[in-house]
Amino acid sequence: MSLHYTLSVIQAPKVTKTISKGKSLEAEENIFCPNQSSVLWADMARWFGEEISSIINNIKAVPFHEVEEIRLRVGQPLMVRTSDKDLFMNRDGEVTNPEKAYFVTREDLVCALERMTQSSVYAAQEDLKQGFLTLPGGNRVGVTGEAVLLRGQIQTLKHVSALNLRIAREIKGQGLKIIPLLLDEKGLFYHTLLISPPRAGKTTLLRDLIRLISNGVPQIGLRGQTVGVVDERGELAGMWQGVPTYNLGYRTDVLDGCPKACGMNMIVRSMAPQVIAVDELGHSDDVTALMDALRTGVRILSTAHASSLEEARSRPTLAHLLEQKVFERLVVLSRKHGPGTIDGVYDLKTGRSL
Numbered sequence: 515m516s517l518h519y520t521l522s523v524i525q526a527p528k529v530t531k532t533i534s535k536g537k538s539l540e541a542e543e544n545i546f547c548p549n550q551s552s553v554l555w556a557d558m559a560r561w562f563g564e565e566i567s568s569i570i571n572n573i574k575a576v577p578f579h580e581v582e583e584i585r586l587r588v589g590q591p592l593m594v595r596t597s598d599k600d601l602f603m604n605r606d607g608e609v610t611n612p613e614k615a616y617f618v619t620r621e622d623l624v625c626a627l628e629r630m631t632q633s634s635v636y637a638a639q640e641d642l643k644q645g646f647l648t649l650p651g652g653n654r655v656g657v658t659g660e661a662v663l664l665r666g667q668i669q670t671l672k673h674v675s676a677l678n679l680r681i682a683r684e685i686k687g688q689g690l691k692i693i694p695l696l697l698d699e700k701g702l703f704y705h706t707l708l709i710s711p712p713r714a715g716k717t718t719l720l721r722d723l724i725r726l727i728s729n730g731v732p733q734i735g736l737r738g739q740t741v742g743v744v745d746e747r748g749e750l751a752g753m754w755q756g757v758p759t760y761n762l763g764y765r766t767d768v769l770d771g772c773p774k775a776c777g778m779n780m781i782v783r784s785m786a787p788q789v790i791a792v793d794e795l796g797h798s799d800d801v802t803a804l805m806d807a808l809r810t811g812v813r814i815l816s817t818a819h820a821s822s823l824e825e826a827r828s829r830p831t832l833a834h835l836l837e838q839k840v841f842e843r844l845v846v847l848s849r850k851h852g853p854g855t856i857d858g859v860y861d862l863k864t865g866r867s868l
Contacts, residue, residue, distance in 0.1 A: 728763020
């Protein structure tokens with residue numbers, strides 16, 4: 515079987531939901547018609563080889579808007595993951611038990627990587643050594659395999675053993691519930707940190723807040739502000755050849771694929787933002803760059819992995835920021851009632867729950 519082909523990128527409908535007040539990010543049901551679900555499944559199928567693509571194109575019983583992940587592991591059954599179920603798929607695209615499911619082969623992974631990197635795995639080495647690829651639309655693919663080291667540093671991965679395609683979603687409306695709590699009496703945005711465990715909706719909420727800050731919300735006195743987004747992993751804007759997939763607002767500038775540590779300084783100098791937004795703070799270099807940005811008077815909106823304030827304080831990089839009282843507001847999310855459940859909004863200056 516030849517792995518050479520021409521990749522044709524199609525523009526599929528974006529996965530967009532509008533959230534009613536008081537519900538989680540996945541609360542709205544029956545939004546998509548069957549035909550739209552089929553189109554979205556077909557859009558995902560193009561990233562895989564013939565076998566997996568055929569299975570995905572035949573999926574009818576699982577509405578696409580319920581899907582969070584598509585997982586391929588060598589020698590293991592093909593799995594589609596929703597918010598509360600792991601579904602194993604057979605050759606006909608039907609849900610079955612693991613023993614009767616389609617078992618993923620190494621060739622399936624090779625074909626998928628060829629398509630996801632547009633036949634240039636070498637060009638994707640920088641992303642691969644961090645364990646992920648980003649597809650058009652902001653969909654992120656986690657990659658595991660054998661790490662190739664040079665002087666103790668990961669250079670790339672070989673003998674790839676698993677792929678996890680995580681579906682990115684644009685869900686509008688959740689930010690409206692909390693943004694009044696993130697503004698002072700003059701409408702100035704507080705330095706805000708969103709935290710949650712994985713798959714709990716913090717990146718999705720971050721997108722919505724960026725859009726609201728950028729466009730403004732006249733009903734609550736929020737004027738539109740210039741937002742600089744440092745999109746290191748390409749998930750926030752879903753850039754494809756310089757064009758964002760997701761609507762991040764009228765006044766938003768995106769620096770795509772740039773490490774946060776240098777990107778924050780770059781976007782401050784070049785675009786003079788009033789607010790800087792970044793996803794997944796975690797490295798000491800990120801913290802140094804963030805502190806430098808603060809000295810220019812810019813406001814900060816960021817996310818980090820943690821399930822509670824106590825857990826955030828146990829992580830050295832976040833602990834430093836919290837001890838210095840850099841952030842004024844903390845938003846805690848969970849999956850208690852589905853992804854995007856807002857557990858609480860806190861005033862970090864007083865420790866008060868808002």
